Amino acid sequence: MIYFNCDYNEGAHPKVMEMLLNTNMEQTCGYGEDMYCEKARKLIKQKCNNQDVDVHFVVGGTMANITAISAALRPYQGIICSDMGHIHTHETGSIEALGYKILNVQTDDGKLTAKQINNICKMHYQDVNYEHTVQPKMVYISNPTEVGTIYTKNELDQLYCVCREYDLYLYMDGARLGYGLCAKNSDLDLGTIASFCDVFYIGGTKQGALFGEALVISNQSLKKDFRYILKQKGGLLAKGRLLGIQFIALFENDLYFQLAQHANRMALMIKEACMQNDIPLLYDSYTNQQFPVIPNRKIHKINGKYEYILWESVDQKQTAIRICTSWATEEENVNKLIKDLYYL
């Protein structure tokens, strides 16, 4: 069985494992206050053009979302989010469990527009009884989105502007940020993101780390007391250095980006094969997730050989599936899949 079902089937990139092993018996203090975390923070800050950001490490994406949002919102405030947003669809109501309403917006491709945000805020403040409705205070975007699409610099700029207008925080979920930044249609980099977003995270779990995400906070008011929130939510790893070490491995020699480029290249090989075979793609993704639409009567041909995800039923005759590549995907396996796609 060849796994294309997700981007966290393997452990970590060998370089990451090596550094964990080499430092294993060292004694350090806990909770991310060791010199490895310190060094990793510096590396990430450098990549953010040395802007004045705070960097915190957490084990997983849900925890990153929980703590970032918890730091930002008052009890009566809500977060604007696409209908495909991970916090809305696949985190078992973790944000509502904190007490916050998600203000949901329908999208075609998982991307929010400045106009949509503007509409929500305008409607809110125009309401005579506006205090009877949740106050929009944060915008949640994923980049790449849950369907592989990405924001351009211009689009992010517009989101930034509407957020300034209505005093909203802009938060980017970067579970697959590397794959997004290395997409051939991307014009973003970490520095730009740090300028436009109040807080975002750089995903490690799906991009070469054993586990771990780096939360980057650029807005001063979100930095204050953040470690209290980390501890309270169970997000402060006792042996915090494990996270620092991994991010050093990933960022010291741009390994993070090299791995992302590999995954994207594998994904584009599949994308092109689909296009050549008149297999429609549900979303126009240039990142590591591809969504071929397969005739139901032919789908058995790839079953048993490949793991993938049934994404959605497009119509009565066709189903979109999700194919994921990752830093660990072997070109040989991609070629096998491509060959099988030819015969669909």
Next chain:
Amino acid sequence: MIYFNCDYNEGAHPKVMEMLLNTNMEQTCGYGEDMYCEKARKLIKQKCNNQDVDVHFVVGGTMANITAISAALRPYQGIICSDMGHIHTHETGSIEALGYKILNVQTDDGKLTAKQINNICKMHYQDVNYEHTVQPKMVYISNPTEVGTIYTKNELDQLYCVCREYDLYLYMDGARLGYGLCAKNSDLDLGTIASFCDVFYIGGTKQGALFGEALVISNQSLKKDFRYILKQKGGLLAKGRLLGIQFIALFENDLYFQLAQHANRMALMIKEACMQNDIPLLYDSYTNQQFPVIPNRKIHKINGKYEYILWESVDQKQTAIRICTSWATEEENVNKLIKDLYYL
């Protein structure tokens, strides 16, 4: 200025005030354990065909919703609700503040169907990773809905059945329940509602009381420890008897239903006037809320004279408004409005 903007512009029906005054200097114990509350509970139970229900009194509708839902849900469970549902639109995220996600369903007329609920539940349990999504556990309906429509006995029966199938609680928000029960197209009564719903409330605030709603719990598992929840949420009135006394006044001689009938009659006069004048109605309501669609260029004719609510912009040329009648609406004022509608 004549007020048609809501159904709580006045104080209470004179009969209610009279009973409050007559008992004012009596000494009773607090927190709803006095004999007035006891008597009011019995009266309501009788109206529910003497089914084995618990009755609790609270000051307002949001508190009724907060306590009922809080009694029912575990932290990872959610509540299915129409996109027009009051808890979704106009309670400042009170349910999310308790930690619960609202599973929102688009509706044309504010009414949920058994099929919609079935779809949500089927999708949830078919998901391979279903624990990554919120578990549907309760269905929230309003009767009448926020747009004046009502459920038939048959529709409620179907909701009941799908709730049994998926082990969901059925909750009816009855902020305007009397207006609903007395609608000429209604075939429901309190006994039937107590049979089909696990919990519901009988609204007093909008139907003749100074304030107050009566929560009726028929499901055994929701009854347990309910007073703890009431106290914790700030819903246990110190002088609880004030609520009992009011519900005695309303239910002793069916005053509650007489007042509702009056309001509905006033509303239907307006509805018929609209129909005769080719003024479209956004929703086909036979209860105390009516939604005439008025050409924008003519709307100034009723401004300054009547208070109403701008409901929604139907298109660039027309706007739906909401007209509310109540137990206190004077026929004379309705006739004035009707006359003015003729000249629109």
Next chain:
Amino acid sequence: MIYFNCDYNEGAHPKVMEMLLNTNMEQTCGYGEDMYCEKARKLIKQKCNNQDVDVHFVVGGTMANITAISAALRPYQGIICSDMGHIHTHETGSIEALGYKILNVQTDDGKLTAKQINNICKMHYQDVNYEHTVQPKMVYISNPTEVGTIYTKNELDQLYCVCREYDLYLYMDGARLGYGLCAKNSDLDLGTIASFCDVFYIGGTKQGALFGEALVISNQSLKKDFRYILKQKGGLLAKGRLLGIQFIALFENDLYFQLAQHANRMALMIKEACMQNDIPLLYDSYTNQQFPVIPNRKIHKINGKYEYILWESVDQKQTAIRICTSWATEEENVNKLIKDLYYL
């Protein structure tokens, strides 16, 4: 049976009822934005020496506490509170239900001292891992306390200073504030309280109103968006004017203070009778609650005749009871009790 068990056995002072009745059929807008609430706010503001305070009305004390504290704290912050504090002992964990820890302090007489608060804060910030513990951010005091004692101006000043030092909010629960302000050993007034406290409430329920408390916010940062919180927690009364009208009745001609003085006078008659009869008093209260310590073998002599509360077992032979007077207590009944105390 004569009730001395609490201070909310009756309805409202006749003057309050009269004003409710006189305004009953008027039409006003809802949610506390009517002219009665406006007028009541002005009256209260005047009593606060016209300081720049916001005034909000809620139905009960638990709701006042819930909303005031909710407005002040971030999720990782806590509230310093006496072990006798009402929010700690008798609100079913309402504050914890909001997500906040109560930092409990043992007291002899229900009163917190500046030194105790200083100790807690110093210890917190001295801790190397201070983010592993809850950050103190608010101080909750009751005045009078739950055992009838009161703060002096000097004590309140000291609390104010320590709160400034550690950037804490000072909150006074004034469920019985009038009884406190009118105590013969009190040197406080509403203006002073508004200067020293960031937020406090003036209790109506136990002091002549049918129900209702007036929250007074003097700290600018707590004022913002307060009505959102009120609505979310179920604390925004639909017919808000009912609260405004009652507070007009109470504050227009200082009725509030006259009623408190009466209650205190009744209580002091009982206190003096105890002292003359060598009946110890558990707390040295000059307000409407008195705590005589009664030999267990004699307590039957007042049972069946008076309602009171068993406060605590002092030792194996004696029990402290709580006797409450109120605005409605009749001197005749106090005299009966005093006579019976003589024969204990």
Next chain:
Amino acid sequence: MIYFNCDYNEGAHPKVMEMLLNTNMEQTCGYGEDMYCEKARKLIKQKCNNQDVDVHFVVGGTMANITAISAALRPYQGIICSDMGHIHTHETGSIEALGYKILNVQTDDGKLTAKQINNICKMHYQDVNYEHTVQPKMVYISNPTEVGTIYTKNELDQLYCVCREYDLYLYMDGARLGYGLCAKNSDLDLGTIASFCDVFYIGGTKQGALFGEALVISNQSLKKDFRYILKQKGGLLAKGRLLGIQFIALFENDLYFQLAQHANRMALMIKEACMQNDIPLLYDSYTNQQFPVIPNRKIHKINGKYEYILWESVDQKQTAIRICTSWATEEENVNKLIKDLYYL
């Protein structure tokens, strides 16, 4: 510098690292549903005498506490806990953040007694207005406690009985459970704990794992839907196998217990040295934490050479410190410390 300040200064035992490395490039499914987790569950179940328990793996202790308690309590219920309990003192109010009150009990040695629990419950249910106070529903104990003491089988049996009497859940925080079970004064084993506790966790982070704790649920009603809670709180590790692999390494050949025995032996060497030198011990611990009481004027002699924790000021002249050993403590370093203790 030699670290005795905590038991998580190093990474993981080499055997753990080896297994992580050997399995690193394997592809498995996520979220703990892989065969490694399955195998680890079986091993732990066997150690629990094959009782019908569910085993879930989480990254850290706070998350174990959050999810276990969240599974057990309704919003108005509380958890009885020693004043030294970790959830009360050092998790930044994580339990209150879930909405639950901690019912705090003063203890001399960190251990709760059945009698204390009985008193709390009796008082609660005897209260006339018991619904005004939080309902006790769970008992939290740590074994070993935060000060190194342990429960005997008899004591645990008594706790079990009082919990059955009042329908309470018994929860054991086992962050250092191995150190407790291997203490020379312990007569407990995992099977007994699984019989007496409704839920407990076996700590890995402080006992040889890189990170990770194994939650063991024996009460049927706590098992239901537990994975929803894990996911919602951010506790479901994407590459869940990392936890399974580590627990296989620890439990396959009783490595877990061998490591604990080593740590305890190191600690007892220090304990005996103290006793021989008339250095008092604040608590009578036979586990890996020791609390020598050091004269303030001599404490400088060990500073700069050893890391330890200042536990508390015993009086004006003496301070108790905490010395931690672990699976990784080298005997050579213990001997150095002992030598220095001689000269105190």
